[in-house]
Amino acid sequence: MAGVAAVAIGVVVFVADAFAPLNVAIAVLHVAVVLLSASAWNRRGIQATSLVCLGATLLAYAIAHSHEFSPHAFGRLLLSLSAISITAFLTLKGQAATQALVEQSESLRRSEAFLADTQRLSQTGSFSFKAPSGDMYWSDEAARIYGYEPTVPPTMERVLARVCSGDRAIVRGAFDQALRGDGPIDVRHRLRMPDGETKYVHVLARTIWNRDGECEYLGAVTDVTKATRAEQALHHSRTELAHATRVSTLGQLAASISHEVSQPLSAVNIHAKACLRWLNRPEPELAEVHNTLARILEATGRATQVVARIRSLARKGEPNHVVLDLNELARETLLLVQRELQTQDVTLRVELTNDRAVVHGDRIQLQQVLINLLMNGMQAMRGGTGESLLVLRTVIETEGDVTLTVSDTGPGVAPENEARLFEPFFTTKSDGMGMGLSICRSIVEAHHGCLRLRNDPRITKGATLALTLPPYRSDIATPIERTNVSSVGAL
Structure with missing residues (x-):
């Protein structure tokens, strides 16, 4: 309709300007034609309409004033041409600005749609919080995460109601x-x-400040339910696997366990028989009986301690991080593998630091790691020639970290296997599952430590596995304590 009206007005103006005896600048009405063209056509259409209007104005002047020159008519011509030209220029500028605004609006609409889709797919909403007024705004996804309709305005009370x-x-x-x-x-x-x-x-947020010194937080809230539950399931699986490995290790240590229990039981049997002899005398030797009963109590105490250590290794439960001395833990662990060392004719050399090697961790898990390292060292030397020597050392590093190493004199680790040594299911033993060292590394890393193969180019025989843990500091929170504090809300 706008195009038809423009054509009609243009024709009427041309006819009136060319043939009507009017002493006015009627050609100025071509401005209306140019303005109507902006609604009907694109940029090229406006330019063509403007040129046609300019041409029609010149043609009408030529028809009406070809027989004589009139200064007034010529002035009206210049006025009309100027008006048409200026209107065309402004119309083109206006249309370009309108088009730019439309494109910006469309781009903004697309960006908002993309952002909404991205937030929905990533389950991440955005929000703002003004201080100190407490005024809040949140996106549709943030409202959905907290269980509200997008039209519901956010407040601290509504957020806390869902927490x-x-x-x-x-x-x-x-x-x-x-x-x-x-x-x-x-x-x-x-x-x-x-x-x-x-x-x-x-929830993550950072501050921005405007020129007036007002503070506003811009942040994001992410629904991490799936990730958290996956982490919990993974933690449960690791705990179950570590427990199964401990039980399997206890089976390998059956001979040592039997020996550790049978020794105090044999002592109890001998001392009990001695008591009977002291009591069966014509004059019972009560002092000797008293001393012998004391030795029986001591032997039963040793047996109880061995059974308690075995039960703790076989127990299934969540880690219990406490302050412990790695030297003392090493001594307790060696009692469990002592018989295995004798059976396999392995010489053990223990070099413990004189300083207190105090760390923060789970006693059972760390004992499991140490048993595994000792058993691996013994198995590596099985069937070899020469002396089978196992060396256990503890040292305090320059930075304060506590390092425990287990070295053997076996064939060592082939260079092509070094990178895969701690991979799950990788093993060089025909009867191995390849899970021991992988589980050990997971346990050590959960203690913010590291377990690695330490190669010395000067030594051509054997391998050394080094366990390094951060030291316990009573004046500051340990890494594990800091982790627990920061993740209270996620547990």
Whole structure:
């Protein structure tokens, strides 16, 4: 319709300008034609319409004033041409600005759609929080994560209503920090949804300041429920696998365990018979009986300790991190493998540091690692020639870390196997599963330590496995304690 109207007006103006005896600049009305063309056609159409209007104006002037020159008519011609040209220029500029605005609007719409889709796919919502007013805004995905409709405005009360009771202190602390504008926020906590479902979320936010000195937090909240549950399942599987490996190791140590238990039981039997002899005398030797009973109690205590150590290794449970001396743990562990050393004719040399090798960790898990390293060393020397020597050392590194090494005089590790030594299911033994060292490394890394093969080019025989753990410091939180504190909300 706009195009038809423009053509009609253009024809009427041309006819009036060329044939009507009017002393006015009627050609100026071509401006309306140019303006209407902006609604009907694109940029090229506007340019063509403007040129046609300019040409029609010149043609009408030539028809009307070809017989004589009139200064007034010529002035009206220049006025009309100027008006048409300026209108065309402004119309083209306006259309370009309108098109740019439309493109920006479309780009913004696409960006918002992409952002919404990305947030939905990644389960990450965005939010803002103004301090100290507490005004909040959140995206549709953030509202969905907290179980609200997108139209529901966010408030601290609505957020806290979804937070599990055990984590509300953490979230309130984060809100208080935001109200003060006190640095970035990094919080993990749980949500209890109206249907009873538990969600795990990770909240990150940073501050921005405007020219007026007002603080606003821009942040993201991510639903990490699937990842957290996968981590929990992985932790459970690792715990089960570590327990199965411990039980398997106890089977390999059956001879040593039997020897450790039979020794105090044999002593009890001998001392009990002695007691009977002292009591069967015409005059019972009660002093000797008393001393012998004391030795029986001592022997039963030793047997009880051995059984307790075996039961603790076989027990299934969550890790219990305590302060312990790695030297003392090594001495306890050697009692369990003593018989195995004798059976395989392995000479053991123990070189423990005189300093206290104090670390923070789970006694059972670390003992499992040490048993595995000792058994691997003995198995590596099985069937070899020459002296079978196993060396256990503890040292305090320059940085304070505690390192325990187990060295053997076996054939060593082939260079092509070094990179795969700690891979699951990799083994060079015909009867091995290849899980021992892999589980040991997982345990050590969970203690923020490292387990590695230490090669000395000067030594052409044997292998050395080094276990390094961070030292326990009573004046600061240990790495494990810091991890527990930072992940309270996620557990």
